[in-house]
Amino acid sequence: xxxxxxxxxxxxxxxxIGVILKGVNGLLELIGGMLLLVGLSHNTALAxxxxxxxxxxxxxxxxxxxVIKGSLVYGLLREKRWVFxxxxxxxxxxxxxxxxxxxxxxxxxxxxxxxxxxxxxxLTWAEWRRIRGTAQPPSPRE
Numbered sequence: 001x002x003x004x005x006x007x008x009x010x011x012x013x014x015x016x017i018g019v020i021l022k023g024v025n026g027l028l029e030l031i032g033g034m035l036l037l038v039g040l041s042h043n044t045a046l047a048x049x050x051x052x053x054x055x056x057x058x059x060x061x062x063x064x065x066x067v068i069k070g071s072l073v074y075g076l077l078r079e080k081r082w083v084f085x086x087x088x089x090x091x092x093x094x095x096x097x098x099x100x101x102x103x104x105x106x107x108x109x110x111x112x113x114x115x116x117x118x119x120x121x122x123l124t125w126a127e128w129r130r131i132r133g134t135a136q137p138p139s140p141r142e
Contacts, residue, residue: 008130015123019076022091022120025113026069033062065094076124084128091117091124 036059072090075083095117102110 011123011126012130014119015127016077018116018120018123019073021116022069023073023077025116026066026073028066029062029069030066033059033064033066036062076127079131081128081131084124084131088121088124088128091121095121 036055068090072083072087076087095114098110098114098117101107102114
């Protein structure tokens, strides 16, 4: 019984860490999108290779991803039950798009983000199952 509790607590803690990392990723996307949107990126090497319409698309893309991830992360950390299936679906969609982008233009960052997405999806699924069965998160002192 105690081993099962310890495992459940570890999964819950890993879920929290994974979701917080997704939140940080979303925050960085928001910041990047804002910088692109207000034109502060014109002095970067990336901006010299992007036409203005592509820069605008990238800004909107990053901003929308950041807002969506931020909203989902907030709901997940607050244990809003209706958010869990949405988060799993959206993170899976982002992961599939990242895989597509990887095959078009390989990048270690895309693989790293996709691996994070897979772990967060699995942990979100486990946490969703946990909260459907209990009302309280596990505590290490119980």
